[in-house]
Amino acid sequence: MSFTNPSGEPPRVNVHTHDSPTSGWVRRFLKLIPPGGRVLDLAAGEGRHTRLLLHQGFRVVAADRKVAELRAHFGGEPRCDIVETDLEAGAAWTLGGGFDGIVVSLYLHRALFPDLIAALAPGGVLIYETFMAGNERFGRPTNPDFLLRPNELFEVFSHDLAIVAFEQGEVTEPKPAMMERIAAVKGAAAKVP
Numbered sequence: 074m075s076f077t078n079p080s081g082e083p084p085r086v087n088v089h090t091h092d093s094p095t096s097g098w099v100r101r102f103l104k105l106i107p108p109g110g111r112v113l114d115l116a117a118g119e120g121r122h123t124r125l126l127l128h129q130g131f132r133v134v135a136a137d138r139k140v141a142e143l144r145a146h147f148g149g150e151p152r153c154d155i156v157e158t159d160l161e162a163g164a165a166w167t168l169g170g171g172f173d174g175i176v177v178s179l180y181l182h183r184a185l186f187p188d189l190i191a192a193l194a195p196g197g198v199l200i201y202e203t204f205m206a207g208n209e210r211f212g213r214p215t216n217p218d219f220l221l222r223p224n225e226l227f228e229v230f231s232h233d234l235a236i237v238a239f240e241q242g243e244v245t246e247p248k249p250a251m252m253e254r255i256a257a258v259k260g261a262a263a264k265v266p
């Protein structure tokens with residue numbers, strides 16, 4: 074496991090995520106997902122990671138409450154299911170399970186944490202990154218509902234998943250922010266890519 078100070082105050086870390094519009098953290102840990110696997114891009118937005126996943130040969134379920142961009146870009150792609158859903162409506166999880174990978178980037182709704190664990194297939198990989206406490210000084214989000222607490226991803230997911238990598242703290246790329254990131258496997262710990 075690679076680890077960045079999970080127990081103390083969030084450190085100042087420099088994380089190079091390249092100039093690519095996709096996340097370096099996501100790109101790095103996609104390598105853990107079995108080739109051709111089925112991956113959920115949760116709160117997929119305009120689909121920057123959906124596009125990456127498709128290019129890497131995965132089958133993708135891209136879910137968001139706003140799907141116009143997803144439909145425009147991937148509507149004709151047979152390996153991509155686009156699901157229009159309000160993930161915070163309080164309804165039961167509707168996205169199914171058996172995912173070989175789940176990608177969550179820049180989205181937080183804590184009530185979904187147990188669903189994410191349940192929706193992973195054995196050996197499935199969770200790749201999660203979003204803003205954390207302290208981000209307020211850089212800009213939005215500033216609402217604590219949308220900011221992870223220090224160590225939160227580690228504490229939430231380490232009960233049920235094997236943590237491959239965790240980091241938290243200040244990043245400078247693609248812009249200054251406070252971020253928390255985890256990669257974890259439902260099963261035995263994997264190689265660290």
Ligand SMILES: C[S@@+](CC[C@H](N)C(=O)[O-])C[C@H]1O[C@@H](n2cnc3c(N)ncnc32)[C@H](O)[C@@H]1O
Pocket residue numbers: 115116117118119120121122136137138139158159160161162177178179180
């Ligand atoms: C900051 S964007 C991140 C998009 C994408 N994950 C990425 O990294 O590029 C947050 C996304 O969450 C979606 N979202 C916010 N609240 C939602 C909800 N209640 N149900 C479904 N999607 C939601 C928004 O529509 C938006 O696409």
